[in-house]
Amino acid sequence: MPKLHSPVWRTFRSGRRAAAGIAALAAALPLVAGCDAGLGRAEDGKPSVVTTFTVLADMTRAVAGDRITVDSITKPGAEVHGYEPTPSDLLTAAKSDLVLDNGLGLESWFAQFVERSEAPHVTLSEGVDPIPVAAGGTRGAANPHAWMSPRNAKTYVANIRDALSRIDPAHAAEFRANADDYTRRLDEIERYLRTELDRIPARQRALVTCEGAFSYLTRDAGLQEAYLWPVNSDSEGTPQQIKNTTRFVQQRQVPAVFCESTVNDKAQRQVAEETGARLGGTLYVDSLSEPGGPVPTYLDLLRHDAETIVAGLSGGAR
Secondary structure (H helix, E strand, O other): OOOOOOOOOOOOOHHHHHHHHHHHHHHHHHHHHHHOOOOOOOOOOHHHHHEHHHHHHHHHHHHHHHOEEEEEOOOOOOOOOOOOHHHHHHHHHHHOEEEEEEOOOOHHHHHHHHOOOOEEEEEEEEEEOOOOOOOOOOOOOOOOHHOOOHHHHHHHHHHHHHHHHOOOHHHHHHHHHHHHHHHHHHHHHHHHHHHOOOOOOOOHHHEEEOOOOOOHHHHHHHOOOEEEEOOOOOOOOOHHHHHHHHHHHHHHHEEEEEEEEOOOOOOHHHHHHHHHOEEEEEEEOOOOOOOOOOOOOOOHHHHHHHHHHHHHHOOOOO
């Protein structure tokens, strides 16, 4: 079974307290699992799956249909990098039939107690060709945001399909059909993005964001990439980061710059003011919105981001 990768992505302000809390909770997991053995199945007999964040949960629900109960540890709008698990999270994981994570170092906070859970554990980025971070304290480590490419998402979906089929083989054919349908929808989004980007002058096909969360998307869509900081950290929007990004925008005459929903856009606003570029809109990465929000599903997230990028770079607005 694939293991969770856990390089250190950031130093949390509350690092010592969080580490101590996780260690204490992790130590209790064998007791929890022992006392609650067999509680992974709901009253209706459905298997239960827990994922580390909302994007993975939504993808899993799409493949599972109504055959499996799926929960996310983090909630809509949460920033996944620095999440601190709670005792309730431990109970949820311990009583589940399957735990799904992203891997590539994203959920280092989850590693300690997931390894002590008796539930099978699958890393959904297995099979993705990692892109190394190009700058900052994590230079050379794998960029964790692999799900932000429709092409990579098809790997995630295949891994979900196979994992669900192992815990509920009676419905494997249904999971396969759902996964095939979902893959077709991903293909549609990828085709839209490539077709619309081809209409934009080659020099201006560049995505400039706050966090470097779009490396996989820019690679697969044929875009150049620039960002203020590589991965969410305590040193966001430094003078040097702003200077480098401003130079990139000016040299390529990039018409619009973007920022993500879970970070402060102050530094990117400064880049826009100094270059004359527009703020092209808000992009979503680490979390879905509430059901009534702009990106209640992962497919909505990809469509929103694709349309926002195309509109910004082609001179439109969303």
